[in-house]
Amino acid sequence: MILITGATGHFGKATIEHLLKKGTPPHTIAALVRDEAKATELKAKGIQIRKGDYNDYASLQSAFTGIDTLLLVSGNDLHDRLKQQESAVNAAREAGVKHIIYTSFVRKNETDTSPIAMVGKSHIETEKFIKASGIPYTILLNNLYTDMLPIFFGEQVLNTGIFLPAGSGKAAYTTRNDMAEAAANILTGQGHENKTYTIANTENYTLQDAATILQEITGKPVPYVNPTVADYTNALTQAGVPAEYASIFASFSEAIRQGEFDASTTDLEKLLGRKPATLRDYLTSVYSGK
Numbered sequence: 001m002i003l004i005t006g007a008t009g010h011f012g013k014a015t016i017e018h019l020l021k022k023g024t025p026p027h028t029i030a031a032l033v034r035d036e037a038k039a040t041e042l043k044a045k046g047i048q049i050r051k052g053d054y055n056d057y058a059s060l061q062s063a064f065t066g067i068d069t070l071l072l073v074s075g076n077d078l079h080d081r082l083k084q085q086e087s088a089v090n091a092a093r094e095a096g097v098k099h100i101i102y103t104s105f106v107r108k109n110e111t112d113t114s115p116i117a118m119v120g121k122s123h124i125e126t127e128k129f130i131k132a133s134g135i136p137y138t139i140l141l142n143n144l145y146t147d148m149l150p151i152f153f154g155e156q157v158l159n160t161g162i163f164l165p166a167g168s169g170k171a172a173y174t175t176r177n178d179m180a181e182a183a184a185n186i187l188t189g190q191g192h193e194n195k196t197y198t199i200a201n202t203e204n205y206t207l208q209d210a211a212t213i214l215q216e217i218t219g220k221p222v223p224y225v226n227p228t229v230a231d232y233t234n235a236l237t238q239a240g241v242p243a244e245y246a247s248i249f250a251s252f253s254e255a256i257r258q259g260e261f262d263a264s265t266t267d268l269e270k271l272l273g274r275k276p277a278t279l280r281d282y283l284t285s286v287y288s289g290k
């Protein structure tokens with residue numbers, strides 16, 4: 001029996017879709033959800049719904065009972081994430097889970113000097129905790145979702161161009177859908193125990209590449225403007241973006257500029273048995289006709 005956490009979120013839901021597409025019987029898939037009202041579609045597909053919250057250890061203990069393989073989708077609460085995930089790993093060990101797959105995050109700089117240390121720290125510590133638990137594991141070092149780009153660009157991108165302080169930094173932007181398909185292949189495949197995979201595109205792109213592609217797709221001029229971090233955060237806060245978001249976007253831009261997401265790996269291509277979706281594929285799916 002497989003259990004997917006974060007099953008009402010984008011990654012978990014997409015992984016379940018890929019499992020079903022591959023012919024995995026729905027009754028062998030369980031979904032951890034904290035809000036059952038969000039799980040009606042999953043239930044209708046025959047997926048077992050197990051109620052649980054990372055903050056409620058007893059709920060995890062009972063949800064993980066009888067589970068062989070667990071996909072632990074990282075939580076989105078940056079403040080409590082490490083504690084929550086340690087709790088999930090402890091509950092998995094107690095329940096006798098035989099294989100845990102964790103959606104971690106790629107990084108080069110593991111020190112506090114990393115612009116995204118606030119995101120990376122809990123992933124690094126969770127990986128250590130999983131390895132120390134003795135449960136056979138697979139760590140997925142996920143690159144930056146290509147799906148984050150429209151959020152970073154903002155709704156006015158086709159009128160204003162791309163405005164981000166990422167310089168000419170390259171990143172191996174990877175679609176969440178490809179990452180979820182790879183996770184489904186690991187969940188149903190063999191020989192993935194005690195392995196760490198770098199889940200990244202086989203091509204790296206600058207934001208100038210993204211601007212050029214957007215221009216070609218839409219026929220509109222889309223410049224790439226590379227402001228200073230101070231000019232960037234000022235412009236965002238003046239436009240009413242909460243300071244916390246402006247600071248997170250600036251940190252990710254700086255990490256891109258520093259090459260944190262520049263990758264050279266074929267792990268994902270091998271797991272998929274095909275080339276990952278390109279930046280052009282993804283941007284076309286979002287922006288063509290706009």
Ligand SMILES: NC(=O)c1ccc[n+]([C@@H]2O[C@H](COP(=O)([O-])OP(=O)(O)OC[C@H]3O[C@@H](n4cnc5c(N)ncnc54)[C@H](OP(=O)(O)O)[C@@H]3O)[C@@H](O)[C@H]2O)c1
Binds near residue numbers: 010054077
């Ligand atoms: N690589 C990247 O570029 C990137 C970008 C963004 C995020 N991420 C990471 O990847 C994860 C998956 O991405 P996503 O797009 O699927 O995110 P998402 O759509 O926000 O999904 C997160 C899932 O985690 C569940 N969750 C959060 N707190 C929980 C708790 N206390 N107990 C149980 N479940 C809880 C949410 O449940 P509800 O549906 O009830 O809210 C949701 O199902 C994120 O959580 C984040 O850690 C990576």
